[in-house]
Amino acid sequence: MELNRIWAVYFSGTGTTRTAVCRVAEAMARLLQLPCEKLDFTLPAARQETYGFSAGDLVVLGTPVYAGRVPNVLLPFFKEHLSGSGALAVPVVLYGNRNYDDALRELCDLLAAAHFCPVAAAAFVGEHAFSRTLGAGRPDKEDLAAMDAFAAQAAEKLCSLTEAQPVAVRGEGPIRPYYQPRDRQGNPINILKVKPKTDAAKCDGCGLCAARCPMGSIPAEDVTAVQGICIKCCACVKGCPTGAKYFDDAGYLYHQHELEAMYARRAPVETFL
Numbered sequence: 606m607e608l609n610r611i612w613a614v615y616f617s618g619t620g621t622t623r624t625a626v627c628r629v630a631e632a633m634a635r636l637l638q639l640p641c642e643k644l645d646f647t648l649p650a651a652r653q654e655t656y657g658f659s660a661g662d663l664v665v666l667g668t669p670v671y672a673g674r675v676p677n678v679l680l681p682f683f684k685e686h687l688s689g690s691g692a693l694a695v696p697v698v699l700y701g702n703r704n705y706d707d708a709l710r711e712l713c714d715l716l717a718a719a720h721f722c723p724v725a726a727a728a729f730v731g732e733h734a735f736s737r738t739l740g741a742g743r744p745d746k747e748d749l750a751a752m753d754a755f756a757a758q759a760a761e762k763l764c765s766l767t768e769a770q771p772v773a774v775r776g777e778g779p780i781r782p783y784y785q786p787r788d789r790q791g792n793p794i795n796i797l798k799v800k801p802k803t804d805a806a807k808c809d810g811c812g813l814c815a816a817r818c819p820m821g822s823i824p825a826e827d828v829t830a831v832q833g834i835c836i837k838c839c840a841c842v843k844g845c846p847t848g849a850k851y852f853d854d855a856g857y858l859y860h861q862h863e864l865e866a867m868y869a870r871r872a873p874v875e876t877f878l
Contacts, residue, residue, distance in 0.1 A: 710776025
């Protein structure tokens with residue numbers, strides 16, 4: 606099929622999804638000898654714009670996995686601000702070493718509804734947003750090699766493709782509910798309203814947390830406050846150069862430690878062509 610441009614399009618609070626999407630898109634662009642453009646829709650202002658693509662575009666689009674799904678705060682963006690108009694797509698999800706559940710299927714469905722045709726797809730692994738040990742350092746050298754291999758396979762498929770057909774991926778339909786953390790007695794743990802705190806002794810007021818918050822919930826004039834929704838992406842926690850941001854909610858910490866104990870193995874990359 607005739608292509609004109611590769612796009613790397615992503616939402617990435619802590620940078621791991623960005624790494625995966627850009628690695629795949631840039632590798633495909635080199636192999637297909639096409640230009641590569643990047644579109645970062647992590648910050649709120651970017652999600653208020655409308656983006657249109659067309660036949661001749663190949664869009665490698667990625668999101669992190671939150672509770673086994675595409676983050677629900679992104680659904681309005683996909684439904685109201687994104688138009689494929691026949692463009693090909695490579696959906697990518699980045700999960701934190703537990704499971705991506707139905708996230709990849711959901712992302713494929715969202716792109717199809719926006720008039721893209723997903724022709725290849727992948728689930729890669731990154732360090733979990735809540736943890737420094739769960740999936741620590743991933744994507745690592747082995748993951749980057751897997752991204753390159755996937756890009757080569759996807760590029761080869763496109764070179765021989767005469768008619769685009771949607772790729773089949775793992776996941777259930779209808780899409781299952783979001784993963785619900787529970788304690789050892791089976792009681793739900795609700796962390797939806799939990800917000801990060803700030804260690805005043807460590808905070809130097811640099812404002813990076815406010816600038817990087819994907820929800821725009823940390824005001825620049827008072828970085829110790831969280832005035833809006835917190836999606837627990839940990840962009841502020843992991844991006845703070847002085848280590849001033851942290852969570853101390855008991856339910857949050859219990860869930861974090863359970864994840865670290867239960868999913869300490871090396872989770873697999875999965876690709877679909």
